[in-house]
Amino acid sequence: MQKIILASQSPRRRDLLKQIGLEFEIDPSNYEEDMTLDMEPRKLAEYLSLGKTKDVAQRHKDSIIISADTIIAVDNEVFGKPKTPEKAKYMLQKLSGRAHSVITGFTIINTEINKQISKSVETKVYFKNISEEEMDAYIATGEPLDKGGGYAIQGMAALFVEKIEGDYFNIVGLPIIAIVDELKNFGIKIL
Template sequence: MKHIILASTSPRRKQILAQSGLSFTAVSSNYEEDMTLKLKPLDLAKHLSRGKAISIANKYPNHIIIGADTFIALKDELLGKPLTMEKARKSLKKISGKAVSVITGFTIIDTSTKKSYSKACVTKVFIKKLSTQEIENYIKTNEPLDKAGAFAIQGLGAVIVKKIEGDYLNVMGLPLFELAQALKKFGITIL
């Protein structure tokens, strides 16, 4: 079996892929994400994941490359990682009391055959109404700063999530069920 390269150093993506039992190496893609491209959210997620995978594909002949990208859609607005406390505060105020769509795109590339496959998955997440104090308390933990939409469902952010519809792991950054189905197209089975 060809060795798998995960075009990401995200701890959550590494954890999810490790759950599968597959052997892989995680490599930073250094791909510059452009969230301003005039694409529909599902197309943008696939485009960004493909960019991450392609950015390292030439360095790894005879490998399977997996790239992924996750962001939040609130109606027509896309929310990525806030990176600053002020942006996290704004994102949390926007999503407070609302249902948001967490979109993860993933791309698989076989670098020896050039075969590729991309898919975008959506999970609906219902956020509780947040008080100003709850937002401030959560921001002080620094957890929201490097998370799409400014919350981490697998961390303290779980207390602001009322319910989800769809794949929990998609919200964390890698929809393992859909990825496993797609890997079969490349001759890789998990179970």
């Protein structure tokens, strides 16, 4: 059986794949994400995941590579991971009291037969109104700084979520149902 490679250093993506019993190795991509590209958000997420997968595929000639990229979209603005507390606060202010889209683009490539698929999954998340005090306290935890959109739904930001429409795991970082469905097309069955 071919090796499966997760082209990500995200502990959340790793844990989700382990949770479903998939055996894989990790080889993070060195691909530089460009969030400034003028693309529709779903296409941007797919494009970024494809870039990551192709980068790692160069190092693994007989493997199945999986990568993903999660972005947040609100008001035609796309958010990646904030690098500073100030950027995290800006993102939380934009998300407060309204709905936004969490879009994960994923790519699977079989390097042996040069087969690939790129898709995206969108989940709507509705935030309550978040006070300045709550934002500052949340940012002080450090949790927002390496998370798309500046929050982790599986962490303390769960306190901000009023409801979701769609795949919860997509918000965490991997749309598990969609990925497992596509893995079947690559000859990999989970159950």
